[in-house]
Amino acid sequence: MGVKDTGFVGFETKNETGLITTRLDEIVRWGRKNSLWPLPFGTACCAIEFMGVVSSKFDISRFGAELVRFSPRQSDMILVAGTINYKLAPVLKKIYDQIAEPKYVISMGACACSGGFYDNYATVQGIDQIIPVDVFIPGCPPRPEAILHAVMKLQERIDKEPVPKRGVHRRHEVVEKLRDT
Amino acid sequence: MATRETPKHDALVAELKNRFGAKILDVDRSFDDCTVIVDKASIHDVLAFLKNERRFNLLLDIAGVDCMNLPKFRERFEVVYMLYSIPDVVRVRIEVPVSELDLDIPTATDLWKSANWGEREAFEMFGFNFVGHPCLKRLLTHHEFVGHPLRKDYPLMGGQWCATTSDMTEELNEPR
Ligand code: SF4
Numbered sequence: 001m002g003v004k005d006t007g008f009v010g011f012e013t014k015n016e017t018g019l020i021t022t023r024l025d026e027i028v029r030w031g032r033k034n035s036l037w038p039l040p041f042g043t044a045c046c047a048i049e050f051m052g053v054v055s056s057k058f059d060i061s062r063f064g065a066e067l068v069r070f071s072p073r074q075s076d077m078i079l080v081a082g083t084i085n086y087k088l089a090p091v092l093k094k095i096y097d098q099i100a101e102p103k104y105v106i107s108m109g110a111c112a113c114s115g116g117f118y119d120n121y122a123t124v125q126g127i128d129q130i131i132p133v134d135v136f137i138p139g140c141p142p143r144p145e146a147i148l149h150a151v152m153k154l155q156e157r158i159d160k161e162p163v164p165k166r167g168v169h170r171r172h173e174v175v176e177k178l179r180d181t
Numbered sequence: 182m183a184t185r186e187t188p189k190h191d192a193l194v195a196e197l198k199n200r201f202g203a204k205i206l207d208v209d210r211s212f213d214d215c216t217v218i219v220d221k222a223s224i225h226d227v228l229a230f231l232k233n234e235r236r237f238n239l240l241l242d243i244a245g246v247d248c249m250n251l252p253k254f255r256e257r258f259e260v261v262y263m264l265y266s267i268p269d270v271v272r273v274r275i276e277v278p279v280s281e282l283d284l285d286i287p288t289a290t291d292l293w294k295s296a297n298w299g300e301r302e303a304f305e306m307f308g309f310n311f312v313g314h315p316c317l318k319r320l321l322t323h324h325e326f327v328g329h330p331l332r333k334d335y336p337l338m339g340g341q342w343c344a345t346t347s348d349m350t351e352e353l354n355e356p357r
Contacts, residue, residue: 087323090346121330121339122322 025163032076032102033158034064036151039075039099041092044082046109049141058144063151072098077154078131079147083111085122089130096131104158106150107133110140183213189271190215193235201227206255206278216274218255224277225287231264232292237273239265240289243299245307249333257281258307262289279309288313306331316355323347 038060040050053060060066069075072095084092096105107127110116113136115125127133134157135150142150194208197217204223209216219227231237241263248254256278265272279286288311289296300311301320308329311317319326323343328335 086326086340086343087321087347090343094346119338121335121337121341124340 028163029159029161033155035067036063036065036077036104036154037067037069037075038065039069039072039078039095040081041078041095042081043084043088044109044111046081046111046141049144050079050081050108050147053144053147058148060148060151063148063155065151072096073100075099076102077104077106079106079108080112080127081108081141083116083118084124084127084130086124087122089124092127093130102158104135104154105131105133106135106137106147106154108137108147108150109142110138113138116140186215186271187213189269190273193271193273196235197227197230200230214274215272216276218276218278221277221279221286224260224275225289227275228262228264228289228292231273231275235266236268237264237266239267240293240295240299241265241272243289243296243303245303245309245331247307247331247333254278258284258309260286260303260309284308285310285312287311290314305329308332316351318351 040047042048042050052058054066054068065077072078076099078096078099080092096103105127107113111118111123112127113133115123119125124130135153137146137150139146190210194210194215194217198205198208201219201223204220204227205217206220207218209218217227242261244261244263246259246261248257248259258279258281260277260279262275262277263272264275277286286309288300290300290311290313297315298320300309300314301317303309304311304314304317305319305322305326306329318324322330323341324347325343325345326341328339328341330339
């Protein structure tokens with residue numbers, strides 16, 4: 001089994017001096033996907049299920065996503081678990097906006113994905129109307145395994161995404177793009 | 182079938198009829214409950230009497246009913262007060278018909294503190310104007326929300342997007 005097959009780090013060479021060489025975006029992606037800091041935006045029963053995933057029986061820390069933060073400034077994965085109503089929609093948007101890039105969104109449960117069985121004047125019919133969603137989890141509530149599956153799916157996705165340039169290089173890129181349009 | 186509350190209800194209904202006469206429009210005793218239908222003009226007197234002289238010290242809830250399209254009704258709306266007496270272990274329901282053309286109704290916040298949020302909810306859902314309420318604004322829906330969602334002529338899926346977040350500073354600063 002090659003080291004790369006494990007999905008661990010994209011090692012390219014490991015020489016006898018003990019130095020490892022790899023590409024920067026590989027190691028950045030590896031770091032990102034294995035230390036997702038979730039922000040649980042729990043508003044209803046689905047949030048209870050999330051507690052199950054974090055605690056010892058299912059143990060989301062096996063996937064590196066156990067460090068639950070309640071501040072958008074300290075997290076990079078927002079897990080929307082529960083019913084979102086129109087009064088809460090601006091709050092969710094504001095919190096999403098406060099998360100620093102890169103940020104990922106998991107929509108957990110029928111309510112967050114589509115409004116669930118609440119089709120009335122109060123309930124938003126799916127949070128993808130407000131914020132971009134990376135992974136949807138169906139279920140009412142989803143099983144804890146489904147949440148772990150969603151985290152794995154998100155990790156796969158992060159593994160494939162290009163790492164954006166940073167600082168002045170990023171600015172050049174953005175300026176170029178704006179000039180084109 | 183009678184329950185332990187039935188004799189207390191009998192006594193209470195007799196007393197209310199005796200005291201308020203024609204202002205008690207009707208009494209409904211179905212399902213062992215006691216529902217007293219009161220004219221709007223004397224609702225505050227009836228509630229004050231029950232609170233101060235008949236020890237109904239708990240206002241459980243204030244609800245609204247939209248009677249549109251019902252086979253029989255007095256007025257378009259009803260305001261319903263659910264009262265409970267902890268010392269006497271008895272509950273009673275007071276109903277007030279409210280016309281669509283005159284949605285004013287005296288507040289009960291001077292009698293029970295819990296009327297504050299109950300009336301705010303009834304206001305936002307049906308549009309009753311509780312005269313004398315200290316802070317009559319929307320409780321559950323967003324402050325940018327327009328209309329009264331539990332009215333039968335409000336569209337069932339009439340969600341409204343709101344742009345701002347809101348806080349509760351005004352409620353926190355309210356005198357207690
Ligand atoms: S999807 Fe089901 S379990 Fe989850 S918040 Fe909605 S009603 Fe509750």
